[in-house]
Amino acid sequence: AQSVTQPDIHITVSEGASLELRCNYSYGATPYLFWYVQSPGQGLQLLLKYFSGDTLVQGIKGFEAEFKRSQSSFNLRKPSVHWSDAAEYFCAVGVRYSSASKIIFGSGTRLSIRP
Amino acid sequence: GAVVSQHPSRVICKSGTSVKIECRSLDFQATTMFWYRQFPKQSLMLMATSNEGSKATYEQGVEKDKFLINHASLTLSTLTVTSAHPEDSSFYICSAIRLAGQQETQYFGPGTRLLVL
16 A cells, blocks of 8 residues: 655754755555645645656745655655745645545654754 | 634544544545555555545445545545544545646645544
8 A cells, every 4th residue: 555654753953054854655656746735823834746757846935845666765855945834734645536636645754953 | 725624623522423534635536545544753645545526445444434535526525434443543644646747746745633522
């Protein structure tokens, strides 16, 4: 069955430092992969997605993610974090359902920023 | 960009009552919508897939008689929590699929916070 694992529950990094959030997936076919961010009291916002093609995906707010099939990973990176990046981050896999994909979410990683 | 709205944004109800939550795609038609619930500090759990004009498909462990889903039009899906109990208190989020040719994009609503007393 399809699943997504985010091994880090909570990460704290200093403002200006680089960031990498880990994500591993389990899916039999070529996955659709997503990263979403959820700020307190806010809805989900799509940061980036991978469907096919270039395995290094650029997203909004300076985020990028790299799809590594051999490692079943889709880690999210940012070279320099800002205090406004503090939020909950969800990795997700899209499972093809008829004419649309249902999304299975990982457990999330809470990012805190140290001033 | 495409927008998905939910109404109400928050609701408080007494135990035993039923609560209806609406999910609307505001500027596109969606034959498929999804309903999720999110407990505090936890991830989103897919509850069901809402299909316009047909019965919803529920995930394993989700009671279909408890969580009634109706997708009556291409822009509206409703989730009714019947005979709500305190353990149903949660954050309910919907999403809608926008299809443009082969391109598929999923848009999430802002969520509805339900508190059952």
